[in-house]
Amino acid sequence: MIDVLIIGGGIAGIETACSLQDLGYETIIVEKEKTIGGHLNDWDTLFPTHRSASEVLAHYTDETRKRALTIYLNTYVISVKKQDDGTFEVHTSRDVVFRSKAVVVASGYKLFNAERKEEYGYKIYDNVLTSADLEVKLKDLKGEFKTPTDKVPERIAFIHCVGSRDEKSGNHYCSKLCCVTAVKQAIHLKQLCPKAEIFCCYMDLRMYGPGFEEMYREAQEKYHIQFIRGRLSEVGENSNGTLQLKVEDTLAARPCKIQVDMLVLMVGMESAKSTELFAQSCGLKCAPNRFIQPLDHHIGSNLTNVEGLFTAGTSIGPMSVFDTVNHAKATAFAIRDYFINTAR
Amino acid sequence: MNIEGKKQIWNAYQKEIAENDYFYARSCIRQNFFPASEVAFLRILREELHKNIIDDPNHTTCTGIGYHSDIVPFDTIQTVVARQFSLMTQAGLEHMAISCVTSFGIYTEILDLWHHFPEQLEKIREYLYKATKREFNLPKNIAHTSDVIYKFRNEIAEKAKYKLVNKQTGEPLNVVEHIGCHYAKMFPTKGVGGAEFPQVLVGMIESWGGNVVDYPERRHCCGFGFRNYLVQANRGYSISNTKKKLESMKPYKPDFIVANCPGCAMFMDKWQYTLAEMEGVTYDENGYGIPVLTYEEMAGLVLGYNPWDLGLQMHQVQCESLLDKMGIEYDPKAKYLDKNGNQMPLPEKPSCLKV
Known part of the structure; x- marks a missing residue:
């Protein structure tokens, strides 16, 4: 029997595994994708420093190799069953059944499907992208930045809170990272296309982390990005492929129309479908927002209602990379405490 | 797109x-x-x-x-x-x-x-x-x-005598489809195709050979909006909404507009006359305006019904340009005859909109 089975090979899972190994515990990671790193694989740069995401990914890849962590790729967790003796039986898409003394749910998040906001025209109008699409585009960029219809953009708009704080989407919560991501991406595009006018349409700007507010100020003062407090009501396509946005400017108290070459939808974070499925299998309590409910928000955010079953990273809600790393380290210490207490 | x-x-x-x-x-x-x-x-x-x-x-x-x-x-x-x-x-x-x-x-x-x-x-x-x-x-x-006509659109296509095609060029006619707000905006699941990109009229147009125009103000209100029109002092809102739509669709050169809502068909038709009188503008190239049909009128034309039996002479924007494009045969002299063949009083001619 292994000490800890970790569900998810993103940065939360790997950081937890590394920290647990440092504490002397044997771990395995079960990852549904063909590679480790989760969403970081698709990201170009990270806020607030514009550091390349691949650097962080390379760090974790090196750690994985150096420590010879055991990782099962392309493996889905089907169910997690707690046994009478307090250990866990984990059934996966492989024939083998894993047994462990503790389990960590580090299954991450999924991005909001922007097609659900039908009025924004994602997957219908060619020049409507999501923030994730833009990261991929920037990551693969060779030469000049152009819109999907091959034009150097003169006007670009970012729409915040797509699928977040949105009752119609069933997501009342704030995804918390989209604001700063929009600021980061807006600056990046302004650097690539200095002549472009860039608009950010927001509800509130939630610059909660160190360096975020400074970046927001820089976006306005240095890069002249225009922030409009208001929601997008609908998008239409002009005959030349440009887009017409109908936006409410709540500070000016008037509706406005904006013509842009490209629209970026800042998609929020949702609980991964797989998390919900195996949470049901082991009686794991989920919060109304469908993420896993921590046992105690303040002093036990790594613990769950099932003893021996822990969480790390965004399985409990939206988190940045550095929040995820810190949470994962704390999970390792919570597991150590659990083993010490159960051994007594 | x-x-x-x-x-x-x-x-x-x-x-x-x-x-x-x-x-x-x-x-x-x-x-x-x-x-x-x-x-x-x-x-x-x-x-x-x-x-x-x-x-x-x-x-x-x-x-x-x-x-x-x-x-x-x-x-x-x-x-x-x-x-x-x-x-x-x-x-x-x-x-x-x-x-x-x-x-x-x-x-x-x-x-x-x-x-x-x-x-x-x-x-x-x-x-x-x-x-x-x-x-x-x-x-x-x-x-x-309109759901019922949509459901049987292919059966109607099989019986069609005319297509939504320009007979001279062989090109599909450009059709603006307009859906009434209360069709699906309140309950998207109750409308064919939902509220944002309804399919109900698109399905008919495509089945009968036409090309659907998707223009930026497609989803905008026709201008009726009840209180916009019913309260006389608000009618400026009504006509300015219709104007916004007509200006937005004009560059696409629509051959006609089809609507599934009584108010929409009425306002997009009759406000064209008013806008022409107020501002001297029309929204087609030749000064006749853009014909506005109901979906039954569109289906009736496709099935070869007499345009005057369909009541097209009752429209503000006259439909002969469309009939000619589709190659529909009609008797111009019968336009204002009643069902017994008697001449009805002729309507006055607008000062700007050609008829």
Whole structure:
């Protein structure tokens, strides 16, 4: 029997595994994708420093190799069953059944499907992208930045809170990272296309982390990005492929129309479908927002209602990379405490 | 524009539309401004599709315009709707086919309300019984009449004498489709194709050979908006909304507009005259304006019905340019003859819009 089975090979899972190994515990990671790193694989740069995401990914890849962590790729967790003796039986898409003394749910998040906001025209109008699409585009960029219809953009708009704080989407919560991501991406595009006018349409700007507010100020003062407090009501396509946005400017108290070459939808974070499925299998309590409910928000955010079953990273809600790393380290210490207490 | 994206949305919003045996709920506006459209609908269903549809003269207004103008209380309109259901029940039918988009929205809203608040349904049953001694069953299926034509669009295409194609060039006609707000914006699942990219008219246009124009203000209100028009002082809002739409569609050179809502067809047609008088502008290249059809008129033309039997002479923007493009044969001299062949009084000519 292994000490800890970790569900998810993103940065939360790997950081937890590394920290647990440092504490002397044997771990395995079960990852549904063909590679480790989760969403970081698709990201170009990270806020607030514009550091390349691949650097962080390379760090974790090196750690994985150096420590010879055991990782099962392309493996889905089907169910997690707690046994009478307090250990866990984990059934996966492989024939083998894993047994462990503790389990960590580090299954991450999924991005909001922007097609659900039908009025924004994602997957219908060619020049409507999501923030994730833009990261991929920037990551693969060779030469000049152009819109999907091959034009150097003169006007670009970012729409915040797509699928977040949105009752119609069933997501009342704030995804918390989209604001700063929009600021980061807006600056990046302004650097690539200095002549472009860039608009950010927001509800509130939630610059909660160190360096975020400074970046927001820089976006306005240095890069002249225009922030409009208001929601997008609908998008239409002009005959030349440009887009017409109908936006409410709540500070000016008037509706406005904006013509842009490209629209970026800042998609929020949702609980991964797989998390919900195996949470049901082991009686794991989920919060109304469908993420896993921590046992105690303040002093036990790594613990769950099932003893021996822990969480790390965004399985409990939206988190940045550095929040995820810190949470994962704390999970390792919570597991150590659990083993010490159960051994007594 | 990615049509596959639209198809995905359409797949998510396919509603059940009854196959046969409809109770017909007429529209107040349409009977006044497009009276032949409802006649054409009944003719298409009975003579072309061989369906059973009851058109009961005891049917009344749904009072929707009064309701949306805050002069008819909610309990009253529910009781009126309950009475229509009692007529349907009395006729031994279970399916409503509703001609007006406002009525369709009201029926949908009231059925949804009764579903969530059954005590309200019981109250209305009591009101209706006290007032009329009538009882009723809830319909098993309600459809807007454009849904019904949509359902049988391929059968109509098989019987078509004309296509939505420019006979001279062989190119598909460019058609602007406009959906009434109350068709699906309140209850997206009740409209074919949902609220943002409705398929109901697109399906007809494409089946009959036309090309759908997607222009930036496609989803914008036609300008009716009830209070925008009903309160005389607000009519500037009404016409400015219509103007916004017409200006937005003009660069696409539409051959005609088709609407599934009585108010939309009326306002996009009649405000073209008013805008021409006010500003000297028309929204086509030759000064005739853009013809506005109902979907039954469009279906009737495709089926080869006489344009004057379809009531096209009642429109503000005259439709001969469209008839010529489609290669439809018509007798210009018969345009203003009544059903007995007598000459009706000729309408005055507008000062700007060509007729």
